[in-house]
Amino acid sequence: MTAGRTVTRRAPGKLFVAGEYAVLEPGRPAILTAVDRHVSVTVSPADGPETVIETDLGPPGTRPRPVVEAIDVVDGLLAERGRRPSPVRVSIVSRLHRAGTKFGLGSSGAVTVATVDAVAAHHGLELSPGDRFRLALLATARRDPRASGGDLAASVWGGWVAYRAPDRTAVLALARSEGIDRALRAPWPGLAVTPLPPPRALALEVGWTGEPASTSSLTARLETGQWRGSPPQRAFLEASDTCVRAAIRALERGDDDELLHQVRRARRILADLDDAAGLGIFTPGLTALCDAAEAVGGAAKPSGAGGGDCGIALLDATAAPNTARLHQRWAAAGIRPLPIHPRPTTGSTP
Template identity: 65%
Template sequence: MTPRRTVVRRAPGKLFVAGEYAVVEPGTPAILVAVDREVTVTVSEATGADTVVSTDLGPRTRTPHVSAAIDTVGRLLTEHGLPAPPLHLSISSQLHERGRKFGLGSSGAVTVATISAAAAFCGLALSHDHLFRLALLTTARIDPNGSGGDLAASTWGGWIAYRSPDRAFALDLARRNGVGEALRTEWPGLDVRRLPPPEGLALEVGWTGTPASTTSLVSDLHRRTWRCSAAHREFVTAATDLVGAATAALERGDGPHLLHQIRRARHQLARLDDQVGLGIFTTELTALCDVAESVGGAAKPSGAGGGDCGIALLDAEAPRDARHVRERWAAAGVRPLTIRPATQRIEESSA
């Protein structure tokens, strides 16, 4: 008996470095980094008439992302005049622990890996750009407020500068003219480019132990009249400025200036929290930041806050400082995670 062909795709999780909340506005920049923990999706032919999904992602993970990803690939296959066969998907994740997520973009990673694996199994070759666009069309149907930054990090890997597209435009284009046309047409606001890693600085990650819902926090902000206020415009302007300055610092290898911009990003998020009362900063996240700054580093919540992870950039030549930070984090209820940047997108394989 000939063994069934299988296709395996892996997509890394992500951390926001700067630009949270503001990046949901089309064309507004952010900096993200992919991490060396990933979601793995293995696709083979289903034995029955229906697609079957087995996963260790846990009950709190939103399985609609997997179903929606399969549906998006099916729409593209139909446009190409190709059949959409029933599939067997096996999904495993390093972005969870006993069903609890770390806040590393698991929904985005599983979307990217599922689309990549299902498309490859069905004979569709996707560029990075087309894979990202398919993933964003998928997630925007579930949550139109999501920026897509997590998808970009999972697709390209490494450190990236990202500007979010007009998701309403992309969804409407796909609905009117088809998915294929949406892949070929320029999306207003969209830009993704690679950045060099920070020179002389080491990334440290702490987990608060409390899962947070990015979708709920961003949706809560969208429901408030604050988004139509002068304070909102000031926040977006300030975020755009500091992300631009941080991007320039990365590109010229200026570690001290990058640290300054990360501190600015922390204070901008704290100001937003004070104005709107979203609960971005928890006791643990505040302690995470204060401890890192006490040794000359810079730190902030990564992503929407309210729990999940925080990041710190510390002097790479001062390992004693890093040990000190990890010890004090642990004493404050913050668990240091062994996470490093993923230098490139996780390799692909098939059998």
């Protein structure tokens, strides 16, 4: 592609199906699915000497840090390859928000992936899915070394994926000592992204509590010396790993009943973590969301860090009355159903 052209790239949001919090630890598994809502990023030549960012992710004049870091990491790669990056105009439109309020669908990850892709393409650099992910994770880890990168994997590859995170501290150190280009080509121990088949006959429903939550503030509470390495942490990680591995096997075998069982189990594991660490994962809204789904024969849990945002429910896709009853129960509890569906796989894994 010719450098300097106007380029638009899109990246989908995500939902966590199982493995939240545990996936923060390198090599621990989680399951995510990409969704059919996205962030769109258009990059064109800047009119002046400075890069300009226009976005609906916040008030006018906002310069979202994920976008700034994404631009910087691509500029760094270009500089290492002897290229001189030029100022750009970056325009962002998000369907993962409503009137500036986020739903908890991974907008930060999606905008990072789309910005990396669009800025690189604008400068004539077409990235493989693996390089797009790695650059996005380097950009994300610069602002939040604890972020797992699971949302980035879902945004890059789409569909249902099993994900294990690399050691982000080690990856950042590698990029600083050896350079970004060398870091892209080096092994990243712990990293694994595996496509999964979707459930055979289960519908995925998404409910929004109307309460925006901060993932980073919730996950930061697990950094305390009392939690890390403690017996409750070890018990949580072991329980999560066992549950996620069983859910992966259920998806691979097409065993919907077993998947429902493991999603209910994942809810209990998160509840136990909430009790042990006092994170505030389960708000009254999220509890009502989950109870409503189980009352109509489904399985449900918070998706992501909890504390608000959204939850997911899996129901028999052939039983339309159950879905209608779920939506009625959600409405009574102040939960808004979102018209969101999983997005198909988009690329080969690393």
